[in-house]
Amino acid sequence: xVRIRPLxxxxxxxxxxxSAGATPPPQASSAASPPIAAADRPDCVHRDHHLSxxxxxxxxxxxxxxxxxxxxxxxxSIDGFRADYLTRGVTPNLNALAADGISAAMRPSFPSKTFxxxxxxxxxxxxxxxxxxxxxxEDVALPDKKFTMEDSKDPFWWNAAEPIWxxxxxxxxxSATMFWPGSNVAWGGTMAKExxxxxxxxxxxxxxxxxxxxxPGNQRVNGVIDWLRRPPATRPKLITLYFDTIDTAGxxxxxxxxxxxxxxxxxDATIGSLLAGLRQLGQPANLVIVADHGMAGTSRARTIxxxxxxxPDDYRIFETGTFxxxxxxxxxxxxxxxxxxRPHDHLQCWRKSEIPARFHYGxxxxxxxxxxxxxxxWLTAKTTPKKxxxxxxxxxxxxxxxxxxxxxxxxxxxxxxxxxxxxxxxxIAPLLRDLLGLPPGNGLDGDDAPFKGVLQ
Ligand SMILES: [Zn+2]
Numbered sequence: 001x002v003r004i005r006p007l008x009x010x011x012x013x014x015x016x017x018x019s020a021g022a023t024p025p026p027q028a029s030s031a032a033s034p035p036i037a038a039a040d041r042p043d044c045v046h047r048d049h050h051l052s053x054x055x056x057x058x059x060x061x062x063x064x065x066x067x068x069x070x071x072x073x074x075x076x077s078i079d080g081f082r083a084d085y086l087t088r089g090v091t092p093n094l095n096a097l098a099a100d101g102i103s104a105a106m107r108p109s110f111p112s113k114t115f116x117x118x119x120x121x122x123x124x125x126x127x128x129x130x131x132x133x134x135x136x137x138e139d140v141a142l143p144d145k146k147f148t149m150e151d152s153k154d155p156f157w158w159n160a161a162e163p164i165w166x167x168x169x170x171x172x173x174x175s176a177t178m179f180w181p182g183s184n185v186a187w188g189g190t191m192a193k194e195x196x197x198x199x200x201x202x203x204x205x206x207x208x209x210x211x212x213x214x215x216p217g218n219q220r221v222n223g224v225i226d227w228l229r230r231p232p233a234t235r236p237k238l239i240t241l242y243f244d245t246i247d248t249a250g251x252x253x254x255x256x257x258x259x260x261x262x263x264x265x266x267x268d269a270t271i272g273s274l275l276a277g278l279r280q281l282g283q284p285a286n287l288v289i290v291a292d293h294g295m296a297g298t299s300r301a302r303t304i305x306x307x308x309x310x311x312p313d314d315y316r317i318f319e320t321g322t323f324x325x326x327x328x329x330x331x332x333x334x335x336x337x338x339x340x341x342r343p344h345d346h347l348q349c350w351r352k353s354e355i356p357a358r359f360h361y362g363x364x365x366x367x368x369x370x371x372x373x374x375x376x377x378w379l380t381a382k383t384t385p386k387k388x389x390x391x392x393x394x395x396x397x398x399x400x401x402x403x404x405x406x407x408x409x410x411x412x413x414x415x416x417x418x419x420x421x422x423x424x425x426x427x428i429a430p431l432l433r434d435l436l437g438l439p440p441g442n443g444l445d446g447d448d449a450p451f452k453g454v455l456q
Contacts, residue, residue, distance in 0.1 A: 085264055108293040
């Protein structure tokens with residue numbers, strides 16, 4: 001698209017690219033204006049333009065700028081990026097984006113685990129309703145099968161809540177996922193129970209990559225930029241991008257370890273390469289950068305052996321770690337309840353129906369009948385561990401400050417409004433819907449209230 005504008009407007013627009021809150025300059029109207037005017041798009045106006053000089057002195061009469069690229073919405077997850085990691089002084093790119101847009105300490109949903117929260121982020125539904133209640137699951141409706149992070153392709157587990165890329169695809173908005181839990185699933189489809197487990201129906205993003213942890217961050221970014229190099233007809237308008245290294249470092253070394261801080265710097269540089277790639281293309285982008293949860297330091301010395309809490313004769317334990325979930329051995333319910341439901345140091349157990357309401361957790365049939373939550377920094381294990389394990393973990397009370405998650409958003413449709421009050425991560429899907437021009441969802445657990453007055 002060609003735009004004609006006087007020199008002062010050009011210079012003003014260039015200056016605007018880094019200044020916050022300035023009024024957009026006047027500009028010539030265009031018959032086929034994009035949804036966002038060029039003057040409101042500092043990402044666009046100062047890049048890849050071609051100046052045209054007149055011959056009457058040194059006045060620039062006009063210039064052309066390719067503002068034909070509508071903004072893309074890019075949802076980035078930096079797994080395990082605790083909200084306060086932004087203050088370590090090693091993330092200049094993320095801090096600059098926060099200064100140019102908005103940021104907050106975001107509350108994860110309970111339990112503060114990876115798969116439940118990634119699914120909540122893209123569906124706007126809490127784990128108890130979204131169906132992804134934990135990283136490992138069983139369901140009586142699918143006997144002899146187990147959901148794990150490594151084996152999660154059956155749409156059965158995911159079909160209770162529609163992810164944003166499916167909503168987008170249904171609305172004709174092309175989507176592409178560079179990793180996201182659930183993005184490799186034919187959502188809404190059915191998988192045959194018997195080998196070769198044929199799939200029927202279902203919707204996937206138009207482009208998706210199966211998760212592979214060994215693909216380095218820069219290669220993931222290059223994949224995203226390559227998608228954006230495509231001609232308009234096949235270029236995605238919604239993209240997800242996922243990074244795992246900060247979570248891995250946090251688990252292995254602990255949240256305060258130098259290795260974790262080093263990983264922060266590396267991922268920030270990768271975000272920098274994403275920004276550089278977008279700049280080079282002249283591609284305006286609304287970036288929504290989130291984490292699924294934070295990280296707390298853990299230690300073998302702060303471990304609760306569940307066989308010391310109740311008799312193993314009375315239960316079958318399903319998960320351990322920051323929480324333990326258990327089934328009673330049939331006929332042993334009373335004995336198990338007597339042992340579990342009394343007070344414990346650093347641990348609290350409930351019948352699933354009596355988990356406190358603020359957790360919004362306990363009605364889903366996939367949650368085992370008994371649930372024990374460790375105090376922050378403590379762990380459960382089947383038996384006393386013999387050696388030191390991970391030095392960091394998550395899954396705790398979602399209101400614990402250690403669990404709070406990164407939120408930074410910036411782009412042409414986001415005002416530089418600074419730090420927002422904390423909000424629940426169920427509000428991210430409604431924000432994405434706003435950015436994509438989709439109507440508000442029905443029956444979601446969140447809404448776009450935290451972003452009122454912040455979008456433009
Ligand atoms: Zn995670």
